[in-house]
Amino acid sequence: MTHPKLSRIVRLSLLAAAGFGLSALPAYAAVSFLGVAAGDVSSDEAIVWTRAVDASAAANVTLQLDTDPAFSNPATRSGTTDANKDYTLKLDLTGLQPATVYYYRFVGPSSETSSVGKFKTAPAPTTAAPVHFAFSGDMDGLMRPYALAATIPAQNLDFYVNLGDVIYENASNAGVTTGTPGPNNSPSVTLSGNIPAPSSTGATQAQLYGDYSKKYREQFLPVNNGGQFGLKTFYAAQGNYTLYDNHELGNKQYINGGAPTGGAVGDMSSGAGVDARVSTNDVNSSTGSDYMNKSTGFQTLQQVYLNYQPIKENRAAGGTINAPSDPRTHNTKQLYFAQPWGKNALYINVDDRAYRDIRIKKAGSGNTADETAAPRANNASRTMLGATQLAWLEQTLLDAQNAGTAWKFVAVSDPIDQIGPIGGSLTLTGLPNFGSGVDGNGNASPYGPVNSDGGKSWIGGYRAERNALLKFIADHQITNVVFLATDDHQNRINELTYSPTGQTEVQSSYVKAPYVFSVVAGPLGATGPDLITNHTFAVAQQLANSLVNAQQTAGVEPIGLQGYPGLKNVVRENDPAAGVNPAAVDFYSPDTFNYNVLDVSADGKTLTVSGVGVNATPQNSAKEYGADGNTARTIFSFQVDAPAKPAISLSGYVLNRGLNKFTQQVTVTNHGTVPLIGPIRVALDNLSGNTALANGSGVTINNAPAGSPYITLSTGNLPAAGSVSATLQFNKPASGSISHTPRAITGSMAP
Amino acid sequence: MTSKTLLKLLAAGLLLASESGHAAYYHVAIQIDPALYGTLNAPLFLDFQLNSGGGAVANSATIDHFSFTGGGATPNTITASGAVSGDLSSSVALADDATNPYNEFFQGFANGTTAISFDVLTTSNANAPTPDSFAVALLDSSLGNLQLPSSAPDGVSLFTVSIGDSNPGSSYAGVGSASGITTSFVPSPATLWLFAPGLAGLRLFGKRRAA
Numbered sequence: 001m002t003h004p005k006l007s008r009i010v011r012l013s014l015l016a017a018a019g020f021g022l023s024a025l026p027a028y029a030a031v032s033f034l035g036v037a038a039g040d041v042s043s044d045e046a047i048v049w050t051r052a053v054d055a056s057a058a059a060n061v062t063l064q065l066d067t068d069p070a071f072s073n074p075a076t077r078s079g080t081t082d083a084n085k086d087y088t089l090k091l092d093l094t095g096l097q098p099a100t101v102y103y104y105r106f107v108g109p110s111s112e113t114s115s116v117g118k119f120k121t122a123p124a125p126t127t128a129a130p131v132h133f134a135f136s137g138d139m140d141g142l143m144r145p146y147a148l149a150a151t152i153p154a155q156n157l158d159f160y161v162n163l164g165d166v167i168y169e170n171a172s173n174a175g176v177t178t179g180t181p182g183p184n185n186s187p188s189v190t191l192s193g194n195i196p197a198p199s200s201t202g203a204t205q206a207q208l209y210g211d212y213s214k215k216y217r218e219q220f221l222p223v224n225n226g227g228q229f230g231l232k233t234f235y236a237a238q239g240n241y242t243l244y245d246n247h248e249l250g251n252k253q254y255i256n257g258g259a260p261t262g263g264a265v266g267d268m269s270s271g272a273g274v275d276a277r278v279s280t281n282d283v284n285s286s287t288g289s290d291y292m293n294k295s296t297g298f299q300t301l302q303q304v305y306l307n308y309q310p311i312k313e314n315r316a317a318g319g320t321i322n323a324p325s326d327p328r329t330h331n332t333k334q335l336y337f338a339q340p341w342g343k344n345a346l347y348i349n350v351d352d353r354a355y356r357d358i359r360i361k362k363a364g365s366g367n368t369a370d371e372t373a374a375p376r377a378n379n380a381s382r383t384m385l386g387a388t389q390l391a392w393l394e395q396t397l398l399d400a401q402n403a404g405t406a407w408k409f410v411a412v413s414d415p416i417d418q419i420g421p422i423g424g425s426l427t428l429t430g431l432p433n434f435g436s437g438v439d440g441n442g443n444a445s446p447y448g449p450v451n452s453d454g455g456k457s458w459i460g461g462y463r464a465e466r467n468a469l470l471k472f473i474a475d476h477q478i479t480n481v482v483f484l485a486t487d488d489h490q491n492r493i494n495e496l497t498y499s500p501t502g503q504t505e506v507q508s509s510y511v512k513a514p515y516v517f518s519v520v521a522g523p524l525g526a527t528g529p530d531l532i533t534n535h536t537f538a539v540a541q542q543l544a545n546s547l548v549n550a551q552q553t554a555g556v557e558p559i560g561l562q563g564y565p566g567l568k569n570v571v572r573e574n575d576p577a578a579g580v581n582p583a584a585v586d587f588y589s590p591d592t593f594n595y596n597v598l599d600v601s602a603d604g605k606t607l608t609v610s611g612v613g614v615n616a617t618p619q620n621s622a623k624e625y626g627a628d629g630n631t632a633r634t635i636f637s638f639q640v641d642a643p644a645k646p647a648i649s650l651s652g653y654v655l656n657r658g659l660n661k662f663t664q665q666v667t668v669t670n671h672g673t674v675p676l677i678g679p680i681r682v683a684l685d686n687l688s689g690n691t692a693l694a695n696g697s698g699v700t701i702n703n704a705p706a707g708s709p710y711i712t713l714s715t716g717n718l719p720a721a722g723s724v725s726a727t728l729q730f731n732k733p734a735s736g737s738i739s740h741t742p743r744a745i746t747g748s749m750a751p
Numbered sequence: 752m753t754s755k756t757l758l759k760l761l762a763a764g765l766l767l768a769s770e771s772g773h774a775a776y777y778h779v780a781i782q783i784d785p786a787l788y789g790t791l792n793a794p795l796f797l798d799f800q801l802n803s804g805g806g807a808v809a810n811s812a813t814i815d816h817f818s819f820t821g822g823g824a825t826p827n828t829i830t831a832s833g834a835v836s837g838d839l840s841s842s843v844a845l846a847d848d849a850t851n852p853y854n855e856f857f858q859g860f861a862n863g864t865t866a867i868s869f870d871v872l873t874t875s876n877a878n879a880p881t882p883d884s885f886a887v888a889l890l891d892s893s894l895g896n897l898q899l900p901s902s903a904p905d906g907v908s909l910f911t912v913s914i915g916d917s918n919p920g921s922s923y924a925g926v927g928s929a930s931g932i933t934t935s936f937v938p939s940p941a942t943l944w945l946f947a948p949g950l951a952g953l954r955l956f957g958k959r960r961a962a
Contacts, residue, residue, distance in 0.1 A: 651913045652884020653802045654905050655853045658895040662802075662852070663905045664881070688805070690852075727905060733852040739805030742880060 031059045031108030035220040035232040038119035039310025041159060041239035042339055043098035046119055049310040050106045051081065051088045051217070058083045061106045061114075063091055069103045069116065085307040086213040092312065099123040099342075115232065119239035120158050123342035130602040131345040134612075135161035135411065136524040136595035137245070137486030141172035141186055141218060143525030145228040147625035148593045148614050151632045153237035155597060158341065160238050161349075163486045164245030164413035165526070166309065167215040173620055184223045184622070189215065189250075208250075208300050216308035223622045235310075241339070241349050242309040245413040245487060246456065249301050249353055255456075257293035257354035258328045258386060260284045276361040277371075283357050283381045286327060293332050293354045302333070302354070311335065321388065328355050329388040336389050338396045344406040344604030348396060352412050355386030356462065359455045370455030373423035374505050377455070380464040384414075390465065394472045401478040406604035406642050408481045415485040416466060417494035417518045418459045418556055419547075420452035422507055426550035427451075432534070432542035449547045449590055450488050463504045470498035470513045474747060475702040479515040480642050482598075482607070489528030491594045491611050491635065492520050493587035494559050500702075500750065507555045514677045514747045515643060517561060519609060521596040529616035532591035537574035544585035560584040565717075566641035566674035573635055582638075589635045591616055605673075610637040644672025646718070646744035648682060653730070653738055661694055662730040668713055668744050669723040676718040676746045682726070683710035683751060684740040690733035703751045708743070710751050718746070775875045777936045779887065779910055779922075780868040784931040785821065788862050792891035794825065797867065798857035799835075800886045801845035806878020810914050812885050813872045815842035822864030829858045830894075847883045857890055877915025885912040889932070897932070899923050909934040 034051035041047075052059040059081045064074035081087040089106075096102065100121050106114040123129040134157050139146055152160065171188040189211035190203035203211070220232045246255040253259060253273025260281060262274035273292060274281045284291060292298050306313055316322070316334035323329045335351040360371040371377060385393065393410070400408050420426045428451050453459045458466035473481055483496070495517050497510040523529065532539065548558040561567050562582050572578040572586035594613030600606075613635050617623040623630070651665040670676045683700050684693060685708045693709040700708045713724045730738050745751045801812045817824070817839050824839035833854030837843030845854050860867070873885050887910040889897045896907035903923035905911065909932070910922045922934040 648880070650804075650881050651905070651911065652804050652882045652886075653853070654884055654886045654888075654908055654911065655800055655802070655855065656896055656905065656907050657798075657890060658898060658907065663907075665905060735850065735852065737803040737805045737849045737852060739881065 030054070030110060031061065031112045033106060033108075033112070033114035034217060035229075035235055036104065036106065036114050036117040037235040037240060037310040038104065038117050038238075039240040039242060040312040040337075041119050041121055043122040043124050044096045045092065045094045045312075046096060046102070046121065046239060047090055047092055047310045047312050048104050048117065048119075049088065049090045049308075050114055051086065051308070052106060052108065052114070053081065053087045054108070056087075058087060059108060061089065061108055063104060063106055065093065065102055065104045067100060067102060069118075071103065071105070086217075086304070088307045090310065090313070092314075096121050099127065099129060115236055117236040122158075122339060125340040125343060127342045128344060128602055128604065129342035131158055131341045131600040132597070133157050133159045133161065133341075133347075134595050134597045135163050135484050135486075136522045137163035137243075137413075138165045138489060138523030138526040139219060139231065140165075140168040140170070140523070140526035141215070142168070142170070142527060142619040143523075143530075143593070143617070144172065144184075144218070144223045144622065145230045145624065146234070146525040146593075147228065147617070147623050147627070147630075148595070148632060149231050149234040149524060150228055150625040151612070152234050152595065157238040157597075159347075160234075160240050161347075161411050161484060162240050162242040162309070163411055163484060163522070164243045165247040165487065165523075166242065166244070166305075167212070167219060168247045168526070169212070169215060169251055186215070186218055205296060205300055208297065209304060212248075212301060212304040213307070216304065224624060227622075227624050240310055241347065241411065242311055243349060243351070243411055243413045244302075244305050244353055246353070248305045249298065253358070254292060254295070254298045254301055255353060256356055256358045257291065257298060257332075258284050258356050258383065259292045259358035260286060260290050261292050261295045262290070274358070276358050277363045279360075279363070279376055281358050282360055282376055282379050283383075284328065285381070288327060291328055293328075306333075312337075323388045326386060326388045328383075329386045336392065338400075340405070341600075343404075344602075345600045346396075346400045346405045346408045348393065348408065348410045350385065350393065350410060350412050351389065352384045352414060355389060356384040357382045360461060361455070370460065372453065372455050372460040377423060377461050377463065378505050382462050383465050384458060384462040385465065390469065394469065397473060397478050397481065398476050401476065406480055407600050407607055408478070409484055409598070410481060411484045412458075413485065414457050414487055415453075415518065415520045416458040416483045417492075417496055417520065417559075418453060419450055419551070419559070421554040421556060422459065422463070422505055424554075425452035426547065426554060426556075428546045428550050430542065430546045430549065432539045449543050450490060451547070451550065456487070464502075467498050467502060467504045470496055470516065471500060471502070471702075473516060474498065474500070474513045476704060477514075477746060480607070481516045483516070483518040485518060485520050486522035488520050489523045489526055490520065491522070491589040491592065491596065491613065492559050493561050493609070493638075494518050494520070495557055495561060495564060497557050510557070512557065515565065517564065517640075519596055519598075521594055521611070523593055524595060525593050527619060529591050529593060530618050532616065535591050535615045537585075540588065540591060541575075541583075541585040543590050544583070544588045548584045558584055560587040561638065561640075564640065565643060565677060568639050568641065570638040571634075571636060573633065578636070586636055587638070589613060592635060593617070594635065605642050607640045607642070608637065609640075611635040641672070641674045643674040643676055644670060646676055646680070646746060647671055648742045648744055650742060655732070656729075659729065660732055662691070662732060662738060664728045664730070665725055666711070666713070666728055666742060667723050667725040668718065670718045670720055673720045675720060678717045678746065679715045680713045680718050680724055681710045681745040681751055682713060683708040683743045683745055684728075685743050687740040688733075688736070688738055690736050691730045691738050694729040694731050695727075698751070700745075700751045703745050710745065775873050775912065775914075775938065777871040777910075777912070777938050778868065779871060779934065779936045780866065781889075781909060782866050782933040783864060785863055785865050787931040791897070792893060793862045794859050794892055795897075796828070796857045796859045796890040796894065797824075797839065798855065798888040798890050798896075799843060799845060800853055800855045800884065800888075801835075801847050801873075802853045802884045802886075803847040803849035803851075804878050804881030804883050805849065806881065806883065808876035808878055810847045810874045810876050810883045812845045812874075813842060814844075814869050816868075816870040817841075818866075818868045819860060819864055820866035822861035825859040825861055829856070831856050845885075857894075871912075873912060873914055875914055882913040882915045885914060886910070887934075910936055
């Protein structure tokens with residue numbers, strides 16, 4: 001008997017079986033499974049993944065899917081691992097029930113069984129449901145077996161965002177081996193040639209494919225006999241959404257999918273791309289196919305990544321994006337998407353690698369440092385997302401706002417906040433003493449907090465597009481946008497600022513984007529935090545204070561959410577003042593391997609963010625979870641209440657004979673618990689043509705729809721439960737009544 | 752038409768109005784300090800407006816039971832604009848004809864009038880986003896509004912009803928810095944006011960038929 005909920009899957013499985021070309025099974029040796037994973041889960045669909053080999057041959061396997069973890073009544077579907085995809089297999093399951101936990105496993109011809117995976121489908125977009133998810137990134141083999149990952153299954157997440165750098169290309173040698181060459185003795189991938197000196201002796205496509213596939217496989221293997229199988233249990237524990245960053249793409253010019261290849265140099269076998277020191281390469285305006293994302297090297301690396309991640313590959317109709325007017329994007333795989341998780345949360349997965357312009361380097365022979373200064377980095381045409389994706393992202397956010405979706409989470413692989421001065425670096429002083437050989441007074445130190453925004457970051461090298469995106473969010477009053485990022489190997493929370501006037505190089509023109517902040521988390525296991533060996537609160541505080549002092553000197557908004565509207569219940573380990581007087585350190589953890597857990601309340605009113613971590617451990621130390629008493633704990637947590645939508649009430653029209661005007665009272669009320677950021681204005685859309693607003697403050701320009709008269713009710717914030725009123729005066733119509741549609745506008749930018 | 756038929760129509764009409772909650776009743780009283788007549792640009796006019804907010808559902812207002820103390824309405828000083836009719840000596844009716852920018856009635860009253868009271872019955876059909884508006888004001892001899900303190904929301908109305916609001920009706924007291932004009936209103940629960948006689952009428956009608 002087939003489980004009623006899974007009947008459609010069974011039907012699809014029959015079709016899929018035909019597609020996979022099932023044939024009489026040959027005699028098989030035992031099939032071995034590397035692991036399982038599920039991902040790109042919607043309310044009715046999921047991708048499930050495995051890698052299974054039978055003596056290095058493709059394996060025929062059967063998927064079992066059930067809502068019962070004992071698989072008492074599983075639906076089944078057959079598939080064959082693909083030798084051309086390193087013996088991996090992905091199945092696209094459709095017809096699933098929303099908000100349902102499913103268990104799955106793969107079974108070989110001789111009843112060999114994979115580990116059991118689990119995923120939960122998203123609630124229907126109309127369902128008010130709590131959302132519980134986590135994210136991190138940056139898994140460098142140097143830190144295998146990623147001890148902290150062992151704690152993620154117990155979180156019982158709705159989903160996890162595997163946010164970039166899910167493998168590293170460099171060597172790792174953990175010392176404790178399970179074989180030679182085993183997962184511990186892992187050499188670097190074959191290099192592809194260095195920038196800015198392209199090598200003609202780079203890797204072949206076959207080397208590229210083989211070396212990177214091996215790096216992905218190693219993430220599922222132990223480094224100690226009897227120890228944790230790397231990320232195997234973590235991958236199986238919940239549905240995952242995955243992004244790639246520079247390390248999946250070779251960490252050379254392939255990280256710039258929108259950069260010009262300059263011809264055949266885009267291929268690994270013959271070079272590494274165009275010279276990033278030359279300003280003519282800053283923006284790729286090709287109308288043809290000279291984009292790195294069209295090169296075989298890029299596509300090879302992207303495909304290896306896709307082979308090993310539970311990612312839906314045919315999201316675009318026809319397999320690739322059809323955007324002839326945007327050659328940068330045309331005919332590429334669509335890896336960006338948005339997924340509602342019930343009524344109150346929207347998860348947005350961005351692809352900010354496939355379309356970005358080149359990471360620019362300073363001019364000069366042999367100079368490879370990032371160029372983040374004007375004029376090159378200010379080039380308004382530089383893009384990280386590409387025109388098609390940027391327009392999609394903006395529209396997706398606007399649609400969510402209009403639909404009443406309380407929280408919008410945007411996962412980007414590079415941080416979008418600002419740390420250092422534009423085009424420069426902070427001068428840090430007062431650094432603490434920690435570890436060995438450290439001078440804490442600004443002298444040589446093995447570690448300093450991140451003090452600049454590199455050329456990889458939004459504000460470092462793509463700030464015009466960053467500004468346009470944040471301005472769009474502010475101008476359209478899209479609230480509760482939370483950007484999720486990793487890559488900086490520290491955990492920090494930050495408000496986001498932008499220039500309403502578009503003067504991206506003028507720091508003084510920057511203001512806060514209302515109700516928008518970013519969470520930078522990670523690494524799950526990578527270098528940087530390991531250089532801090534004193535894990536006391538005092539050291540973290542000194543590092544944070546050093547950073548904040550330098551930011552204030554530079555006129556940069558300091559890290560943290562102090563003063564953020566709706567912030568409450570701030571808790572930081574070893575800081576009893578956090579709840580009363582939150583400081584930067586309460587939103588900062590530089591010395592841990594970590595992930596952040598985010599919870600949206602069922603009513604959508606409150607977001608809780610928790611940073612969970614362990615003290616960072618040394619490279620190649622192969623520490624298992626709990627070794628040396630190093631267990632996971634909550635480093636910090638806080639809550640943010642969502643602002644209520646401002647409520648507008650109107651009185652009727654009254655003819656004021658003294659003024660010879662019609663008057664009308666308009667009142668804006670804040671029914672929420674979070675102050676509404678002022679000024680508070682009301683625009684009158686669709687004002688009838690028989691009149692005009694006689695005492696208006698102006699006409700909307702930035703706030704769509706443009707051209708509507710507006711009046712300013714107050715210049716300050718509107719507190720919780722507060723209201724503010726004004727009298728509208730209208731010219732007396734010759735005939736007919738007056739009509740309009742009022743619209744509240746909050747925030748400091750020009751409406 | 753027989754008395755039985757009239758009773759039936761009345762009862763049905765009242766019940767219909769009450770069941771949908773489409774009526775509101777107020778008693779309005781205006782006190783005027785006679786000393787003010789030395790400072791105001793008298794004679795004064797009592798002004799009523801019923802203006803459409805542009806919504807699809809119509810409303811109406813009926814004002815009656817006028818009472819004047821120390822003076823009275825001045826005949827032949829009526830100005831009517833839009834869908835209005837009546838006289839302060841009997842009753843005034845206004846409708847929110849949306850083809851007119853405003854529907855207004857005003858009529859003068861004698862200097863020395865110290866108190867005016869009347870009853871207002873409005874329908875209460877809510878229109879969004881802008882409600883229909885019923886307003887009462889005093890005009891001076893130049894037909895300009897007596898200006899109220901800035902604390903009064905619209906600066907000119909002694910009494911307004913944004914029809915359909917959950918908390919309709921408001922009044923404002925005082926003219927400038929002078930103590931002089933005080934307005935009070937007593938809203939009555941329209942549902943009870945209409946529902947009770949409606950039900951009673953139908954019951955009576957039913958009993959008569961049964962008999």
